[in-house]
């Protein structure tokens with residue numbers, strides 16, 4: 186049985202303010218963006234073998250961005266959140 190990464194984390198929703206600039210009208214503002222906080226469980230879920238244990242050791246707590254787009258507060262047009270800001274590791 187392969188290790189299911191989702192089973193290794195406790196997930197909860199977290200809202201974070203992000204300063205974003207609308208590419209359409211140039212307006213910069215803070216937006217509440219939805220993230221998934223994924224905290225690694227103390228123990229690996231059952232059924233794993235040696236290889237799964239090695240994988241589990243490498244997993245780290247992180248925030249995973251759920252929202253891909255926001256609506257501009259000024260012009261109301263939808264724009265994309267830059268994709269390089271889609272994951273944040275927490276234990277650095």
Ligand SMILES: [Zn+2]
Pocket residue numbers: 207208209210211212257258259260261262
């Ligand atoms: Zn705009």
